[in-house]
Amino acid sequence: MSANELILKVEELSVAFGGVKAVNNVSFSVNRGEVFTLIGPNGAGKTTVFNLISRIYNASHGRLVFEGTEISALPAHQIATLGIARTFQNIELFEQATVLQNLLIGRHVHRATSLWQELLFTPKVKKSEIEFRDHVERIIDLLDLQHHRDTHVAGLPYGVRKVVELGRALAIQPKLLLMDEPSSGLNVEETDDMAFWIQDINQDLGVTILMVEHDMSLVSRVSNRVLAMNQGEMLAIGSPQEVQSDPGVIEAYLGKPAHV
Amino acid sequence: MRFIFKTDYLQDIQLAKHRGQQFWYGLLFVALILLPWIVSNYLIDQLVLIFIYSIVGLGLMLLSGYTGLISLGHAAFLGVGAYTEAVLAAKGWPFPLSISMAILLSAITGVIVGLPALRVKGIYLAIATLALGVIVEEVLTRWESVTGGNSGLPVKAVQLFGIKIASLQGFYYLSLVFVVVSTWVVLNLLRSPTGRAFVAIRDSEVSAQSMGIHLAKYKTISFALSAGLTGLAGALYAHKIRFLSPEQFTVLQSIEMLMMIFIGGIGSIHGVFFGAFFLIVLPQAISVAKDYLPAAIGGAAGLQATIFGLIIVGFVMFEPLGIYGRWVKIRTYLQMFPFYRKGAFKRQKTFQKSERNR
Numbered sequence: 001m002s003a004n005e006l007i008l009k010v011e012e013l014s015v016a017f018g019g020v021k022a023v024n025n026v027s028f029s030v031n032r033g034e035v036f037t038l039i040g041p042n043g044a045g046k047t048t049v050f051n052l053i054s055r056i057y058n059a060s061h062g063r064l065v066f067e068g069t070e071i072s073a074l075p076a077h078q079i080a081t082l083g084i085a086r087t088f089q090n091i092e093l094f095e096q097a098t099v100l101q102n103l104l105i106g107r108h109v110h111r112a113t114s115l116w117q118e119l120l121f122t123p124k125v126k127k128s129e130i131e132f133r134d135h136v137e138r139i140i141d142l143l144d145l146q147h148h149r150d151t152h153v154a155g156l157p158y159g160v161r162k163v164v165e166l167g168r169a170l171a172i173q174p175k176l177l178l179m180d181e182p183s184s185g186l187n188v189e190e191t192d193d194m195a196f197w198i199q200d201i202n203q204d205l206g207v208t209i210l211m212v213e214h215d216m217s218l219v220s221r222v223s224n225r226v227l228a229m230n231q232g233e234m235l236a237i238g239s240p241q242e243v244q245s246d247p248g249v250i251e252a253y254l255g256k257p258a259h260v
Numbered sequence: 261m262r263f264i265f266k267t268d269y270l271q272d273i274q275l276a277k278h279r280g281q282q283f284w285y286g287l288l289f290v291a292l293i294l295l296p297w298i299v300s301n302y303l304i305d306q307l308v309l310i311f312i313y314s315i316v317g318l319g320l321m322l323l324s325g326y327t328g329l330i331s332l333g334h335a336a337f338l339g340v341g342a343y344t345e346a347v348l349a350a351k352g353w354p355f356p357l358s359i360s361m362a363i364l365l366s367a368i369t370g371v372i373v374g375l376p377a378l379r380v381k382g383i384y385l386a387i388a389t390l391a392l393g394v395i396v397e398e399v400l401t402r403w404e405s406v407t408g409g410n411s412g413l414p415v416k417a418v419q420l421f422g423i424k425i426a427s428l429q430g431f432y433y434l435s436l437v438f439v440v441v442s443t444w445v446v447l448n449l450l451r452s453p454t455g456r457a458f459v460a461i462r463d464s465e466v467s468a469q470s471m472g473i474h475l476a477k478y479k480t481i482s483f484a485l486s487a488g489l490t491g492l493a494g495a496l497y498a499h500k501i502r503f504l505s506p507e508q509f510t511v512l513q514s515i516e517m518l519m520m521i522f523i524g525g526i527g528s529i530h531g532v533f534f535g536a537f538f539l540i541v542l543p544q545a546i547s548v549a550k551d552y553l554p555a556a557i558g559g560a561a562g563l564q565a566t567i568f569g570l571i572i573v574g575f576v577m578f579e580p581l582g583i584y585g586r587w588v589k590i591r592t593y594l595q596m597f598p599f600y601r602k603g604a605f606k607r608q609k610t611f612q613k614s615e616r617n618r
Binding site for chain 2: 006030047056060075076077078079080081085086088092093094095096098100101104105106107108111113115118120126129130133134168173214
């Protein structure tokens with residue numbers, strides 16, 4: 001695995017909702033094994049980029065290439081099969097199911113049994129269920145979710161749900177993990193845990209991470225590269241320090257200095 | 261209180277979670293087998309109806325309770341199953357073949373009715389299925405050469421491997437076998453990937469998609485299985501009632517079925533059986549109660565509908581999880597006695613769920 005091998009390439013991506021150009025001519029590429037972060041003020045189009053990559057929205061222009069395969073025209077449910085998992089900004093868990101079931105749903109892309117086998121619950125289904133469980137238990141261990149295994153998601157506090165959602169995405173065994181604001185709504189301690197997990201997932205499990213994040217201390221702590229966006233346009237790309245000191249980025253967050 | 265120590269993943273996979281469950285379900289099964297020797301024919305007759313409606317309930321629960329798709333057209337599948345069975349039995353088809361055909365035809369109707377489900381949901385889907393239910397009812401009425409139209413269609417007794425099952429007891433055992441097998445199959449499905457995919461679609465379509473679940477495929481499977489089970493119930497219903505006419509399969513019937521699973525407890529298999537029991541027993545209880553009520557109330561038209569309505573309102577307001585939800589609370593109370601707290605089942609309210617991507 002070479003250091004600079006591309007895993008995801010975004011070329012001249014654009015999408016417009018009515019007259020609003022939510023994403024306008026955005027190009028970047030993510031290297032295998034890195035943590036790449038999108039930052040920008042509210043409405044910059046970061047989540048829209050995520051929804052374009054996970055094919056919830058259709059791009060009006062541009063190409064998305066994942067591991068050499070063009071994915072711009074694939075249906076949304078095939079994205080996970082390729083090895084791209086995601087979390088959602090406002091948490092989209094399966095509320096009326098237990099934590100364990102939520103994580104097991106993440107194993108769906110690895111399903112190898114047919115409907116008929118499942119209706120009769122053949123030994124093959126049983127074996128695959130145990131394998132799924134085994135994998136999910138390792139994620140439960142990693143994310144310290146043992147206590148919540150059999151709890152319904154609807155009864156869990158926000159911070160734990162955030163972790164469950166991360167676990168569910170990991171259950172897919174992704175090559176690329178899209179994390180939409182992993183620290184939003186978390187307290188300082190939980191954010192700290194999240195930073196450790198992001199590093200663990202990236203370094204120990206070897207998962208490439210593309211993330212949207214507002215907390216700049218978390219961003220500079222975990223990211224290799226950062227892309228700043230504003231109003232659908234690219235502002236700057238580079239290391240966290242470079243991007244933070246870029247005049248265009250400062251202007252986007254704080255406004256123009258008054259000319260005296 | 262019971263504490264279950266889990267030392268094996270199989271403990272979470274197997275259907276009976278602990279020895280207590282094995283014992284009680286075993287006892288229930290033995291009781292159901294012995295019942296025809298113990299109780300009167302009238303009760304057996306009612307039990308057969310409960311079995312038939314339980315199968316309908318299993319199908320509808322799979323669709324509405326687990327996949328989150330509301331159907332107001334389920335009487336249509338019951339009708340397709342019933343008429344298919346009646347017509348094929350009259351033609352002399354052997355029972356295993358004719359009932360398979362009834363299931364298959366209902367499942368195909370289900371797939372057709374489910375097509376709008378791929379595009380619309382919630383109240384719009386309810387209306388679409390309602391419309392298709394009316395269409396099927398109309399076809400049953402108008403296609404007189406096959407269905408006999410409004411003058412009805414008599415149905416023969418079940419002919420299984422050359423033996424005529426005309427007795428009530430025989431039919432009771434036949435229905436029992438179908439209920440047990442249907443329940444087993446549905447439970448199997450729910451503990452495997454397809455069942456979890458249904459739940460995922462119910463709770464969040466957008467994230468189900470991101471988990472690699474093909475929405476259209478699983479919604480279609482859900483509709484097909486649900487309609488197939490309802491068609492099976494329809495075939496049994498045909499042999500039970502022995503006479504079919506289109507007004508047995510109206511929209512009102514569909515609403516009653518939906519009501520059955522809501523009262524029983526949406527999203528639980530226990531709820532199916534509680535609901536079926538309730539649906540069959542309540543009208544009987546009302547007609548018994550009529551004799552003891554003052555004539556002005558007992559003789560009033562629409563008494564049954566009023567009581568049904570009041571009960572639904574009561575459940576929606578006080579126990580949205582139905583009879584099963586209430587049972588879980590009572591059981592927990594007994595298990596935890598005297599430590600049960602009033603707030604044990606209070607859910608924390610959340611307003612975080614994103615509606616933006618739908």
